[in-house]
Amino acid sequence: MIREEEIILHMLNDFCHHQSSEWFHELDKDSYDQDKLVNILIAQGLGGLASYQLYNKSHLLIQPKILNHMFLQDVFMSVNQADLLKEMTTYFEEEKIPFICMKGSVVRDSYPEPSLRNMGDIDIVIHYEDRFKVDHIMMDLMGCKKMVDNHSVWTYNIKFLTVEVHNHMFYEKLSNDFDYIGYFDGVWDHIKNAEVFGVSSPYLYVPEENYHFLYLMVHTAKHIINKGYGFRAFIDMVMYTKKNELDWDYLKKELKNIKLLSFTQVCFAFCERWFGVTMPLSVPLDEKFYQEISAKVIRDGLFGLENEDNIGAAEAKVYKQGKGSYFVTMLDHIRRRLFPPYEEMQLIPWYKFVDGRPWLLPAAWVYRWGYCLVKKKDESMDKLLRPYKAKDKIEERIGYINHWGL
Template identity: 30%
Template sequence: MNENQEYFLYLLSCKINNRKVEIYKEDVDWQEICNLANMHNLITIVFSAVNDLPSEFRPPLEIYNKLKKYVLLYAQKSARVDKLLQELIDTFEHKGLNHIIIKGYILKNYYPSPEYRSMTDVDILIKPQDRQKAHQIMMESGYENFIQEKTVWNYKKNKSHIEMHTQLIEKEIKQDIDYKKYFSNPWEHTQSLGREHSYTLNREYHLIYLLVHIAKHFYSCGCGVRMIMDIAVYLNKFDDLDWDYIWAELDKLDLRLLGQNILILCNKWFDTKLNFEYTIDQKFYDKLSETILLGGTFGFYNSNFRIAQIRNESKHNDSSKKARVLKQMIFPSYDEIIKLDQYKFLRGRKYLLGFAWIYRGFYQLKSRGIGSLGYVNSVLNSDKKIDEQREIMNKLGL
C-alpha cells in the first residue's frame, strides 16, 4: 500500500471507532483518496473525516466541494430510501408477509452514524411460497419489477432499489460444499425487528452469512473495502459473539482460513483489537490489501470481473476461455443487457438484441474513444493477473 491508501484506511478507522482524526499530513494526494472513496462508495464517511481536519490540511476547495455535493445528494437519497422502506415494512405488516432484512440496511445502523454506510439497494428475504404475494404487494405499492431471476426479483421506485430474495445463496462457491443447503433454513436463525412479521438474522448467523458473501465476491470478482469495514463495525457492535459456534460453522463451510484473514484485515486496517494469534505473511498481506483497495466496492474495477470469469472457466484452455469472455463482453446475452437501465427499451423485445449490440458498440466508442478497447486488451493480456488471483484465492482457502 502507498501512503495515500494507508491514510484512506486511517480516516475510515477513525470514524468507525468514533475517534477524532489526529494525524494531519501535508503531502496527501487528495485526488487519489477521493478516487478511492468514490470507487468504494465511501465518500460520506471520508467527508466526515475530512471535516475533522484543520482547514489547512483539508483537500483543495474544488475536491472538497465535490465531496460535499455528493454527501448532500446522498443524504437526500438515504432519506428517500428510509421513507420508502418504512412504508413497505408497514405494508408487509398489514398484509401479514413475513420477511427478513439483511446486509446493508441492517449494518448501517451499527455504524456510529448510519450515513457513513452507503447503500445501492435493500436486500429482503421472503419465503419461496410467498413470491407472488410479495410481488402483488410491490406492484400495488407502485414499484416497477425490472428483473426476474430464479431466486431474486428486482424492484425500483423513485430511484430506490429493492432486491427480493427467496434464497440467501444463489450460486455455489466451492464444489464440495453445499452452501445452498446450509442456508436453506434461515427462518430458524432470526431475531425480531420489533414487528410481528419483520426480522433480521441473529448475530452469529448473520456474521457467518456476511463472510460467505465475501467469499462469493472473491470467487466471482473480488470484494471491496466496505465489505471488510462492515465486518469490523459488526465486531465493534457485538463484542460477546459465540466464537466457538462461529468457528465450528465456518469449518463446516471450509471457510476458516478466509475468516481468519478477514479478521486480520479488520485488526490491521480498523483497529478492532480482536484477541487471536493468527498471522499473515507480509508479502501476501500487501498483495491482498492492494487487490481489495484497487478493486472498488464489489471488485469490478481493473477488469477483475472479466479476469475472474477466465479464471473460473476451468473446462476450457486459456485461449478458448478468453474468447468466451470476449464474446460475452462484446455481445452480452439478452438476460444480462436488460439489467442495465439504458437498455430497458429491450425488455420484452428480445428481437432487438442485435440492434442493442450495435448501439452499445457505438456508444462505447463515442463516450470512451479508443480507451474502450482497454477492456479487450486487459482480457487478452490477463495471464499475470489470473495467476495473481489464483494465488490470492489459494491463500484465502478458496
C-alpha cells in the first residue's frame, strides 16, 4: 500500500471513531505526494470529509486549499438540496402525492455532520400512477428540465441540482439468482415518516432502518459487480450501523434469504480492516484478496472507472447470470448485442422512434449497425468480440465476483 493510501485510511479510521486527524499537520511534507493525495480524495468524493478531519484553527491555512473548497462546496450543495426538497414537498403535499426518500438523503443523518455525506442528486420513489402529476410539478411549477425519461426513472435538473424520480426502488439483476426488483417493490410496506434535510410532511417517507440497510447492501453489490465502488459506500455502512438500532438476527436471516449474507460479511470485514471498527457480521479475509481490493478501490474512484481492472465486467455479470456453458452464454450475449430487445432499445434516446412502436425495431437495428460501422467501428468490434478476445480477463473478473460472495 502506497504512502498516500495509508494516510487516507488513517484519516478515515479517525473519522469513523469521531477523532480529528491533527497528526496530518506534523507529517514530513517530503514523505508523501500532496497532489496525489488530493487527487485520490477528489476521485473518492471525500475532499470535504478530509477537510473536516484536518480542520484546526492554527493549521487551516496549510491544509490543501482545494479540500477546504470542497468542504464549502458540500455544505453549499446540502443547503440548496434542502431548499429544493422543501419546495418539492410543498407541491407534493398540495397534490397528495406520497413519496419515499432513499440512499444518500437518508444515510447522511448517520454522519456526525450530515453535509459530509455529499450526494449528486436526491433520489425519491413514487407510485407509477403519480408520474404525470410529478412531471407537472417538476417542470411546470418548479421550472426543472427533464433530462431522462426511461419509463421507470425520470431525472430532473434545475441549475446545479438533480432529482431522480423512481417508480421502482431497484432495477437490475445481479449475478445471483434472486428477484431484487420484485423484493424492493415491497418498499411501500416498509416505510415511516421522518425528517429529511430537516423537512417533514405526512407525505414524505423513508424506508424502515432494517429494510433500508438491505437496500444499501444490494445497491453496493450492484456497483461492485458492474464496475466498482469507492470507500464512501463502506463508510456509509459503518455510520449507518452505528447510528441505527438494527435487528441483526432478522437481518442475518433476511440477508441469507436474498443471497447477500456472504457478501455483507465480506464488506464488513473490509470495514474492520480499513477503518479499525468492529462490525456485527464479519469473516476472515484472504490477505491477497484484501490487498488487491484495497488497491482496486483506490483506482476505481467513487463509482468505478473504465480502467484495466474493469475489462470484462459486463461479460462476467452475464456469465454469472447464465445457465449454460461459457461458449453458449457468450454466444447469446453477442446475439443480444447485435439484436437488442425492444425493452432496451426504447430507452435509448437515439432510437426513441421505437418507443410504443415495437414493429420499428428492425429499423432501429439497421440504424444502429450503420452508425457503429461508420462512427465507432473499432470500439464496436472490440465489444462484440470481447467474450473471446478477453476471455482471461473475464474469467479473472468472475473469480473476483465469487470472492466477494456474489
